[in-house]
Amino acid sequence: MRLALIALLLAASPWLWAREAPPAADDPVLEARAMKLAAELRCLVCQNQSLAESHADLAIDLKNQVREQLRAGRSDAEIRDYMVQRYGDFVLYSPPLKATTVLLWAGPFVLLLAGALGLVAYLRRRRLLVANPALSVEERARARTLLEGDRAE
């Protein structure tokens, strides 16, 4: 049974790849570079996927564009610029640090700092409370009667 399943999967696998953009089999190093770069670029048609993952027509065209430019000897940075010129910073999964993206980059650290400050303030207040119990003599007496009354029942 298991053998049959494996055989079926093996038989089906070429068909499963069929929608993948044709890899540049002639140069595996270049293909690896192209795929690494494509993984950093957002597919604009299906925005939660990278170019590498997406099978959208445009993503396939853009992957081929990446391959062609790598073959023509362009650097990764030049290809990233090429994409940004056309689709904006949005195409990059890690956008550059700019005035408009400061919040994006600094936001998590600001939140972390705020949380840490809040925690420190809370702990300090709690320690003070423990050090100086806020019960007066009468309150203590009342608490005692309450507790003892409880035990008596």
Place this chain on the structure above:
Amino acid sequence: MNRFLLPFGIFLVLAAFLWVGLGLNPREVPSPLIDKPAPAFTLPQLHEPARTLTPQDMRGKVWIFNVWASWCVACLDEHPLMVELSKRNLVPIIGLNYKDGRDDALAWLRKHGDPYTLSAQDASGAVGIDYGVYGVPETYVIDKEGVIRYKRIGPVTPQVIEQQILPLVRRLQG
């Protein structure tokens, strides 16, 4: 009471952010091409492939550049608006037939009307990439100096034409 106020305040702020987020359209990505020269191209004309079309031909005119395809459902939605706009003779509309078959494209225009002063055929989609096209239809307004002044991703609506495109065209023409 006080101890509930802070979490409730945080909840309100979060809710406000999420509420605003619901109303945003993630497909409306600001185009880096605004106020940049329209990328150059030379493409065969759809109707007469022997002749070519380039943005240079439109120098000195304000024009609308509309990217469409016969396989694109949303293009059909906006098409009557383009046909109507072309009848008003306010501004030339140049069509870019994007990743389409020539016969399909011509049949589509015969069936639904042809609002385009001229049409270029971008069979490979290479020019579309240069214009940052990712969701046809897309519509650009290009000024007399060949600079892109406006870009719309997705179908135009009557409001977009009347409130955004036409006022801009009039201002650029004036």
